[in-house]
Amino acid sequence: MTHYFALVHKDAESAYGISFPDLPGCFSAADTQDDIIPNAMEAIELYLDDVPEAPHSRDLEALTADPGIASELAAGAYLIAVPHIANTNKTTRVNITLNKGLLDAIDAEASKRKMTRSGLIAQAAEREILG
Template sequence: MQLYFALVHQDEGSAFGIQFPDLPGCFAAADSEEDLITNAQEALALYLEDEAAPQARSVIEINNDPEVKAELAKGAFLIAVPWLTLSGRTKKANITLDGGLLDAIDEAAKARKLTRSAYLADLARRDLNAA
């Protein structure tokens, strides 16, 4: 998993604007702070869909970029956006869980009309994306 840093701007009364200093032309918007990472990841996935992913700079390198420094001085802030590359193929995995936990997982999956596997994959993606 590779992390790309994104600059987030917000003018009073507007949505958040998201741009990636390492990926010119890759941008997104979000109406709330809760949507920042998700929307940034969607933009990242679309941007890199048919491209080789360039090496992301470290947070220190990004912070030393004069253009980024100027934006940060104006009130922008940085977020780390994980880019997960999915292979498109599935693999079977045998896991061991407490029976009560497995029952709770199955109930939650059923309530969301998901299979156990889909539910666990969704949770894993969200957790990895929040890391």
């Protein structure tokens, strides 16, 4: 899984502005801090849909050594790591081992939400990966 760093700006009385130093032209906004990561992930996915190959993501040291980014950070912006889970539009059958009680709880919750077991497990895994 790849992570891209996002530069987050926040001015008084404005939304959070989100830009990606390694993805030129990729940007987003969020009204609340809780929306920053999901909105940033969506922006990355839309951006990467339009490019033939995913750009390289610099590490934190390389980004903070960049004078342009350093000046943004000095002005109050901050960096966050945004995970990119590639949407391959392919499903893969897997075999996993779970405690029977946990499996029963998963099945009950999936049924309550009108979901499949696989859908609930995938949703829970994605939420866990995203923090």
